Amino acid sequence: MSYTQQRLNQISSHFGPGGSKKGAAAIIEKHPDDIVVTCALRTALTKGGKGGFKDTAGADLLAGVFKAVLNKSGVDPSAVQDIAVGSVLAPGGGATEFRAAALVAGFPESTAVKSLNRQCSSGLQAIADIANAIQSGMIDVGIGAGVESMSSQYGPGAVTEFSDLLESHPESANCKVPMGVLSENMAKDRGVTRASQDAFAAHSYQKALAAQKAGLFNEEIAPLDVKWTDPKTGEEKTITVKADDGIRPGITAESLGKIRPAFAKDGSIHAGNASQISDGAAAVLLMKRSTAESLGQKILGKYVAASVVGVKPLLMGVGPWKAIPVALEKAGITKDDVDIYEINEAFASQCVWCVNELGIPAEKVNPKGGAIAFGHPLGCTGARQVSTLFTELKRTNQKIGVTSMCIGTGMGMAAVWVSE
DSSP states (O other): OOHHHHHHHHHHTOBOGGGOBOHHHHHHSOOTTOEEEEEEEEOOOEETTTSTTTTSOHHHHHHHHHHHHHHHHOOOGGGOOEEEEEOSSSGGGGHHHHHHHHHHHTOOTTSEEEEEOOGGGHHHHHHHHHHHHHHHTSOSEEEEEEEEEHHHHOSGGGSOOOOHHHHTSHHHHHTTSOHHHHHHHHHHHTTOOHHHHHHHHHHHHHHHHHHHHTTTTGGGBOOEEEEEEOTTTOOEEEEEEOSOSOOOTTOOHHHHTTSOOSSOTTOOOOGGGBOOOEEEEEEEEEEEHHHHHHHTOOOOEEEEEEEEEEOOGGGGGGHHHHHHHHHHHHHTOOGGGOSEEEEOOSBHHHHHHHHHHHTOOGGGBOTTOOHHHHOOOTTTHHHHHHHHHHHHHHHTTOOEEEEEEEETTTEEEEEEEEEO
16 A cells, blocks of 8 residues: 555544544645645755855845745735744844845835744744734735854854843753753753764764755755855855755764764763754745635645743753644644654754654654754754755655754744645
């Protein structure tokens, strides 16, 4: 029996008394007021400080992906009433330059723009905010986006000094513990071995390399022409960036096993099994199904539900473990109804633990690799995952996906999506 037939049989079994649909069958059903995605694109993700976007401002990346969404979707820019942009490091939240980027991209002055920061989930939170605004009737068409230039804005300056009041409260003080340190502590607390982390990380690289070679990222990536200065010669060139440049060949668990721990002499976390510092942007165009049909927009899929939860600051890595079941419950489905999980690989330690605790089959998790292999531009990731998810669901003729991530200071977020 083919996978498609198995899936149809599984879905057809999700009926309640009197034939009323429930579970997967219910969320796959189409309704005029569904919040749908008609375009989801991202830039390539490039290595912080030395990749293709090292000399490009974050707002310029955002303008580029905005233009790509307008070109690919064909939507009238004046139809887009609001844009929400997630970003973590930009001064002032990026509010001023993101509005400017929207104008440069071709949106009229009538299109409103806001920035927001929920750390690693900022891109997903931006999408959820737009979906909620559409659902409530506040707007009809909007874009949820995310961007980060870690090349220009990542470093000690991104961390705020705490007042005596915040330092005096134990859990409050834990909110500023560096990610690597607290992830190291979590790995020890939850018994996640170095071997399991390195094996997971190596598999991420191998999946991403295979996907890149097969051109599986091409559909989701919008090529950008940018200025780039050659670090060896100082010569400024115009280059076209159209592929993730952090993906490396030849990575194995054995090769990763030779790298020294980064945060403790007897530790398990290092540069090879943690997410890469990267630059990138992504944008997702949303509206109601009825609006999409009236505008002649091609529908990629729909947004179903989202969750956001809090966990202990020192255990921020468990965020997806707590957030995913909440999102599934809101959607009315079980973990087994989901075909693909895009779970951000902030650290292999936290991703391994969450996947194992949730009992998710490894083959359903990040089938094209994840942030360990191609990067985690903080504010961008939540929006990037949506483009990655929809292209893979479509390619493999599967239906239901989940995106999720852990969040600094101790939170988790997740969302459920259906491909069409």
